[in-house]
Amino acid sequence: GNSVTQMEGPVTLSEEAFLTINCTYTATGYPSLFWYVQYPGEGLQLLLKATKADDKGSNKGFEATYRKETTSFHLEKGSVQVSDSAVYFCALTANTGNQFYFGTGTSLTVIP
Amino acid sequence: DTAVSQTPKYLVTQMGNDKSIKCEQNLGHDTMYWYKQDSKKFLKIMFSYNNKELIINETVPNRFSPKSPDKAHLNLHINSLELGDSAVYFCASSHRSPGRQSHGYTFGSGTRLTVV
Numbered sequence A: 001g002n003s004v005t006q007m008e009g010p011v012t013l014s015e016e017a018f019l020t021i022n023c024t025y026t027a028t029g030y031p032s033l034f035w036y037v038q039y040p041g042e043g044l045q046l047l048l049k050a051t052k053a054d055d056k057g058s059n060k061g062f063e064a065t066y067r068k069e070t071t072s073f074h075l076e077k078g079s080v081q082v083s084d085s086a087v088y089f090c091a092l093t094a095n096t097g098n099q100f101y102f103g104t105g106t107s108l109t110v111i112p
Numbered sequence B: 001d002t003a004v005s006q007t008p009k010y011l012v013t014q015m016g017n018d019k020s021i022k023c024e025q026n027l028g029h030d031t032m033y034w035y036k037q038d039s040k041k042f043l044k045i046m047f048s049y050n051n052k053e054l055i056i057n058e059t060v061p062n063r064f065s066p067k068s069p070d071k072a073h074l075n076l077h078i079n080s081l082e083l084g085d086s087a088v089y090f091c092a093s094s095h096r097s098p099g100r101q102s103h104g105y106t107f108g109s110g111t112r113l114t115v116v
Helices: none
Strands: A003-006 A011-014 A019-021 A023-026 A032-038 A044-050 A056-059 A062-065 A075-077 A086-093 A100-102 A106-111 B004-007 B010-013 B019-025 B031-037 B043-050 B053-057 B064-070 B073-078 B087-094 B111-115
Touching: A003 A086, A003 A100, A011 A019, A019 A106, A023 A032, A023 A086, A032 A062, A044 A062, B004 B087, B010 B019, B019 B031, B019 B087, B019 B111, B031 B073, B043 B064, B043 B073, B073 B087
Parallel strands: A011 A106, B010 B111
Antiparallel strands: A003 A023, A019 A075, A032 A044, A032 A086, A044 A056, A056 A062, A062 A075, A086 A100, A086 A106, B004 B019, B019 B073, B031 B043, B031 B087, B043 B053, B064 B073, B087 B111
16 A cells, blocks of 8 residues: 655754755656645645756755655755754655545655 | 636634635646645645546544545535634645656645634
8 A cells, every 4th residue: 555654743943954854755657756835724735856866956945855776765954954944744655546646745844 | 827726815704604725736647636734834635536437535523525626626625614624725636647746746726714
């Protein structure tokens, strides 16, 4: 079956620290992988995506590389800001017309 | 232009009441979804409609009934509201066709339902 596992939070970092949020997946076929971000009081927004192995998605300084050999899609940012405080969701779709599968979310708080 | 819009944004109501949440998308997507997000931010899919046809119907109390008058609208009606229904409900839309799902979901901003 299809599933996503991401590291549990909450994660608290100081401003300008390096961020990694781990995400691993199980999927049939060749999934597309996504990171969504939810800022306080808002809906989920697509942050970045990768549709095939070795693709790197990037946006707003965040990056994630689709690693088929380790079935991972870890989110990284070199220097976080207070404005990055949010909940981050890893997700996949199997491109077979089925639903998206979301991880449980990781809450990030960046302190000045 | 709001891509996926839900109304109302906040809904406070008493136990036992019946309420509806409305969702509309102007993206030309063929599939719409309702998700429930609990206090721990866990997202649980409830329903999905593709071109007005119900395609996902997870284990949800039958007090919850979705209705899709056309592929741009998906409403959620809840009967006999209970305290445990308090949550944030998100509408989302996407393309379902294989190859187009890689575009991802677009979410509404959520409806915070509080049952008192």
